[in-house]
Amino acid sequence: MATITASERRAVAKREYDAFLAVCPSRRLLERISDKWVALVLAALGGDGPLPGETTVEGPRPLRFSELSRRISGVSQKMLTQTLRALERDGMVTRTVTPTVPVTVSYELTDLGRSLQGVMRGIKEWAESHMEEVLTHRDDYDHRQRGTAD
Amino acid sequence: MATITASERRAVAKREYDAFLAVCPSRRLLERISDKWVALVLAALGGDGPLPGETTVEGPRPLRFSELSRRISGVSQKMLTQTLRALERDGMVTRTVTPTVPVTVSYELTDLGRSLQGVMRGIKEWAESHMEEVLTHRDDYDHRQRGTAD
Numbered sequence: 001m002a003t004i005t006a007s008e009r010r011a012v013a014k015r016e017y018d019a020f021l022a023v024c025p026s027r028r029l030l031e032r033i034s035d036k037w038v039a040l041v042l043a044a045l046g047g048d049g050p051l052p053g054e055t056t057v058e059g060p061r062p063l064r065f066s067e068l069s070r071r072i073s074g075v076s077q078k079m080l081t082q083t084l085r086a087l088e089r090d091g092m093v094t095r096t097v098t099p100t101v102p103v104t105v106s107y108e109l110t111d112l113g114r115s116l117q118g119v120m121r122g123i124k125e126w127a128e129s130h131m132e133e134v135l136t137h138r139d140d141y142d143h144r145q146r147g148t149a150d
Numbered sequence: 151m152a153t154i155t156a157s158e159r160r161a162v163a164k165r166e167y168d169a170f171l172a173v174c175p176s177r178r179l180l181e182r183i184s185d186k187w188v189a190l191v192l193a194a195l196g197g198d199g200p201l202p203g204e205t206t207v208e209g210p211r212p213l214r215f216s217e218l219s220r221r222i223s224g225v226s227q228k229m230l231t232q233t234l235r236a237l238e239r240d241g242m243v244t245r246t247v248t249p250t251v252p253v254t255v256s257y258e259l260t261d262l263g264r265s266l267q268g269v270m271r272g273i274k275e276w277a278e279s280h281m282e283e284v285l286t287h288r289d290d291y292d293h294r295q296r297g298t299a300d
Binding site: 017018019020021022023025026027029030031033034035036038039040043044071072073074088089090091112115116119120122123124126127128129130131133134135136137138140141142 | 167168169170171172173175176177179180181183184185186188189190193194221222223224238239240241262265266269270272273274276277278279280281283284285286287288290291292
């Protein structure tokens with residue numbers, strides 16, 4: 001059997017999987033990763049911006065659960081746990097338990113996770129950098145809708 | 151008042167908005183766009199792949215509601231309507247009504263929508279091209295979990 005490289009395998013997979021099809025497994029993977037908590041966890045583990053209280057921006061590095069929880073304001077313990085477990089199961093994050101007292105649990109991006117983070121980073125940045133434009137469009141739209149209703 | 155270019159304005163907005171903060175409006179925009187239906191509608195309007203029955207791949211072009219509905223299998227009328235309305239309100243899609251009998255309604259990406267599509271396209275493609283790897287990781291994870299439970 002001829003061996004193929006990882007990039008050849010991905011090119012074949014890209015032809016064979018089609019997220020436009022409801023029955024394709026890639027539709028469910030798209031659903032799984034199209035999620036604001038996934039975007040924020042990957043951004044945090046990918047070193048996007050300093051942690052609260054820090055002034056320097058670090059690169060990718062392992063973070064403890066409590067650090068992730070502080071970084072991503074408003075995330076519930078339950079939602080963060082679920083998101084991390086799903087990312088671990090899908091091979092995007094490794095969970096390391098260090099036998100300190102109390103036990104230290106840290107999370108880190110895998111190569112696969114870094115590859116997804118390269119894609120997802122764009123979405124968080126897009127939301128931040130286009131916020132003003134979107135707000136202007138919303139005002140215009142709501143104004144027009146009110147005009148139509150009169 | 152000094153005028154600034156669109157890219158300068160975006161650089162400022164990117165510093166001022168931070169989706170890590172629950173109270174920041176960009177968190178809600180990130181939530182809005184981190185959505186599989188948004189990814190699929192943008193991909194369809196962006197000309198990602200031929201329509202069913204077509205063999206050629208076209209570039210971006212307007213699509214009628216019924217064409218979008220066929221392209222994105224499994225989407226309900228209600229969900230497609232809601233998604234298109236939100237994208238229109240946010241300035242990413244224009245809706246054009248042509249007074250034919252019956253009336254023709256078509257949707258097209260704006261410049262802002264094309265900019266988001268450039269980012270979102272990566273997610274759909276990532277899901278399709280990394281599906282095999284993710285499935286392998288899931289099998290491994292589930293196997294390890296069963297091992298632990300024994």
